[in-house]
Amino acid sequence: MTGTYAFPASFAQERLWFLTRLDPDAPTYHVNAVYELPDRDDPDRCERILRELVRRHETLRTALAIEDGNLVQIVQVELPVALPRTDLRELPPERAEREFGELAVAESRRPFALDRAPLWRAHLVLMPGGPQRLVFVVHHAVFDGRSATNFAEELRELHDAIDEDRPPRLPDLPIQYADYAAWQREHLGRGVLAAQLGHWRERLAGLPPDLGLPTDRPRPATRGHAGAEHHLALPAGLVDELEALARRRGATLFMVLLAGLKALLSRYAGQHDVAVGTPVAGRDLPEFEPLIGMFINTLVLRTDLSGDPAFGDLLDRVRETVLDALDHAEVPFDRLVEALQPVRDTSRTPLFQVGFNLLPMGSRGQFPNGTAQLDLNVDVVRTADGAGVYLEYSTDLFDAATVARLAGAYRLVLEAVAAEPGTRLSELPLMTPAERRELLTGWNDTAAPYPELTLHELVAEQAARTPDAVAVRAPDGAELTYAELDARTGALARRLVAGGVRAESCVALCLPRGVHQLVALLAVLRAGACYLPLDAAYPPERLAYLLADSGAALLLTDSAHRDRLPADRPPELLLDQLADPEPADAGPEIRDDGPLPSVGPDNLAYLIYTSGSTGRPKGVQVPHRGVVNLVTDVIRRLGGGSALYMTSLSFDIAALEIFTPLLSGGTLVIAPEDAARTPKEIRRAAEDADLVQLTPSVASLAVEHLPPGLPRAILGGEPLPLDLATRLLTVTDELWNFYGPTETTIWSTAYRVPHSPATMLIGSPVANTTAYVVDQDLRPVPVGVPGELLLGGAGVTRGYHGRAALTAERFVPDPFGAPGGRLYRTGDLARWRPDGSLECLGRLDDQVKVRGVRIELDEVAAVLNEHPSVRRAVVAVRDDAPGGRGLVAYVIPAGEGSGAGVEGELRAHLRARLPEAMIPAAFVSVPDFPVLPSGKLDRAALPPPGAGATTAAFVPPRTPMEETLAAIWAELLGRERVGVTDDFFALGGHSLLVVRLVGRIDDEFGVELPLRRCFDATTVEEQALAVLEEGLTDADLLELLEEER
């Protein structure tokens, strides 16, 4: 008797069928196990046992197929069973094990065709020395964890019964899985579904779409299934303590382990709203117990971890979460997704990305098959000596070492709460003492000697060593030797002292870049004072503010610039009107003035104003010490020699361009005043230089004009895009990416950029500098976890001029380094890489979240920059983006082409590579980016995105195929009309409708559109193209080509 019956599929089967169809070849939803059986010299016994199992359980004879637009189970009345056999008995044991492993993994990865029964396969392997191993692989649509237990028990009992020559003692199966599926539909239909859905809608309202767990690599636009597994053992003593803790708090071990995991995730992600998924057995009636089949449902366990609770309180919260979820456990997960998150995001799993389960002893037979269903899944299995923790993770997102660290941190958290349940969330340890030591001390081992002298003392020493070397070369070719520079500086310094300048005085400099300016700068230092650079291009209000706020005692300028300065200003000295600047003549009369003030490394060298995003500009007081330390380190690492002086003096990094040559006997090559804006000037100037320093904004304009064979280049001040780095590496072999705020003196970290870098880093701290990455409680975070970057050491400046409160807030006590030290809180988000280098992730306060997903603006810009029609792109967050606060992309087009066509192309380009939340709401084409005098991008001056062009107008179908498709959509979506640019999911489409859509497309066009394509092509317009492409056969193509001819 042969034949088939059709029954409705269960909800879980619909879900698994759908997920499998999305990636038909991925073995993500395979369950596998290896059963060891004693060898009984009865070669067919195992096959006979399997035959009996198949006879007993309909699910082992079931396939899934679409009938009339609905998924059904097709059960075969009879199914022939043949068990393939491999004999490895003759092999040496080691080799046999290896071959067995390869065979098992190969079996476990071979895809199932869901419409062909059976949805399992088995393979018997005879091992050396007797035992037989049965490899069993089965699709999750007909099997679950409890099924595995049932299967193993029946297998054993049938085996024993044959051994003992008796009938097997197996439970009767009065009902089969198909009965369950029918019961489930009826049961849920009676109002249960609606009531429970209502509950979940409330419980999960406002759930962030992403947990925020930091990943090693950006999330791909479409989730991959590649995975791996990490194992961690928990000792029996620890598990006993956790169980005791559970008992004391009226909770279960499951809840304690889950609370520990949530605490860990919350700390890693820096998020308090933590949702974790967990499977529930779903065998609500006793008759379901002995069946084999897919009964599992998935619950979303969401807990609010805010308020820094003690672990005991957190456990109470998790207990509530779990009990509440179990009370509403019947809503099929897919129904929940459709109700709560109808718009599919193919880059991440809906509602939760991390799963958790606690399994009874011996129940986890699964061996890794190279897939991961979630970003991360944590299975804890009881063992005879404690518990095993299996972390299955997506290898697209995480490195093995990262998951190993996370697992180690999980154990630390569990140990800490077992020892002291009163420990607060923020105090739970995430690192071992050794890991902590490496981060705090090992990677900050930067001690190196530097002279205990001031900048001008060091320049004077250099002048004494190499008096006749060329110290300065002006754009017009005029040169100054060290001796001449020293003499002119000394003369002017004495004049300044005569004019009342003292140690710690502030002297404003408003002079064009040139020899005058340099002499003035050095003279100010020599007179014991610090300089305040003023850029004449600044608006008059800003100049007035800087002069007033700094309390500058004197102003050094020239007659050309004087008139641009505010009327209310300190006494001035016009350098072009000094009696005679020639040192030979000016010298004798002034040299009588006595000794110059003596100042030390902790006196100020300069006062530089920086603008934050809010508030008035603030003056950073920078002592000599930090500059001397940095310049010494740069000369040590990169070498000294000549350097191009091109950066505006009002940007602190200019000091590095000035002092690197002057402290190493090289020549300071002065670039023409507007070199940064006229790139052709750069080439001539840079030809003489061993070192140039550029911001990426300037470098992107200048790179084509830089002389090839440039010895060294330092980039810094802004994020360095990878593609720009690659282009710069064609000009110079030695490219450095430096990072540092003015508050810790020019640069604090350095990174030698390798050829073809994968990620742009900022490297490690420079000499005598410490770097820490901390959470908001100033506690160090583990490798890979983003936190605020704190900097300490010789570069830490005095503070903000006249702003004691602000200084105290930003410069905090150093809990890690030398006693009494201070750390500057950079406000930048960074993380450690496993090799001890730092990655900067942007500003802490413009952490952008779009629909709850954290966005890295530079990442979006980097992908845009890859597009051939983009010359350079930046991405900004704006409140005036279409649809409110959102992303706006600014693009300098590469060629002539611009406008709507290009925007569509760029959108598609990004869509293919980035998650939906990272796609800008608007694209603005600009001829150039606005740049600040410092050479950095002027974000505030980017134009607002133009209105309109974003609300998609109704576009009627234009071809017969579009017409047919639009009609199918309208019918499925219950709409009167559908435009060809409308989005299927935005109109209410969901996964089951996609299945119907695919069926209808097949009916109408005879084309089997892969499910995946419906998620890429989400408009009628795109789908019509997809159908055309899929439908084309080679014959059609040939025909088309014929027609072309």
Place this chain on the structure above:
Amino acid sequence: MRDGQYKVVVNDEQQYSIWFAERPLPQGWRETGYEGAKQSCLDHIDQVWTDMRPRSLREAMGE
């Protein structure tokens, strides 16, 4: 640094800052006796920290 209770602290160089009220002080720092909300601590520092030069520098400059 989140909002909460802080103390005003000072180091040997007479540089001021703030630290979490309930946590032990980093080495080389001592309490000034002032404790309160973050902003109130910062306001207090604005009053008392009038010379931002480190103590050793002031001494070296002969004051």
